[in-house]
Amino acid sequence: MKTGALGVTSVAIAAAAGSAEPALAAPRPADAPLPITPSCSGHETPSSVEGPLFKPNSPERTNLVTPAITGVLLALRGVIYDRECKPLPGVLIDFWQCDQNGDYDEHGFSLRGHQLTDSAGAYRLDTIVPRDYWGRWGRRGAHIHVQVQAPNGPVLVTQLYFPDDTQAYGRNFAAHNAGDQFFNRACVVTLGPKQGNRYAGRFDFVIKTTA
Ligand SMILES: [Fe+2]
Known part of the structure; x- marks a missing residue:
């Protein structure tokens, strides 16, 4: 039913x-909106480090799940607001992340893509839950890198994280979040219940539109 x-x-x-x-x-x-969605706080989404693996010129697409990608599916949805909580259309949002093994595609554009928010300021990203990995900054909990930029505005560089009880790849998300020096509870996506191999998630951004 x-x-x-x-x-x-x-x-x-x-x-x-x-x-x-x-x-x-x-x-x-899984495709329905989450019943409880974060309301706009007006507080700017915190920034984080870009990391060494950003690549410019990613493809314009909302679905990063190509045939070669396996993993726990994630349908992430959200709205980008300004600090007055007005939804922002035409915002450039660029995602990049590692795969289910903790590996980034450094040669191509797997699990990389950009898009513009629609007339209601909304974005949609179909991807997988990334895995934690060991990198230049030590143990990293699962995260998705993001750059967000309103037309002619400054670039917000940040990372999205996952709740401690996320179920993916047999990993202990609570332990890896606790061990990640960049982990920020203000940047944790809201997840609905896992359904089969799939999560629906929500994250709303608040960004500056002028420098
Ligand atoms: Fe990373």
Whole structure:
């Protein structure tokens, strides 16, 4: 049975009205919006180091899952706001990450791609959960590198992280997050429940539009 966000809302309303409707909703489809989405705080998304593996001129695409890519799928969605919480269309957002083995593609553009936010300031990224790895800065918890830039604005360079209870590749995300000197709770994506081999995730950015 498919029950989307609307179904969950209906159950909640019924429960509040004292109905005998069961309180448990069916699992939410992975493509549905997360029922609880972070509201815009107006606080600028923290920056982080770029790292040595950014490559300019990545392909324009929202789906990084090519046939060669295996791993735990991640459908990440979000909106990019300015500091007044106005959604920003036309923002350049460039993602790059390692694969399920902790390896970056340094020769091609696997798991690299850029896009522009739509008229509602939204982006969508279909990718996989990256793995932790050992790099120049020691142990790194799983992360996705991002550059975000409003038209004629400054570039925000940052990294997105994963919750401690993420289930992927048999790895201990809590331990690797704790051991990562760059880990920042303000940059952790919100994940829905894992469904099969797939997570739906959410992260909203707040950026500067002028230097
Ligand atoms: Fe990295």
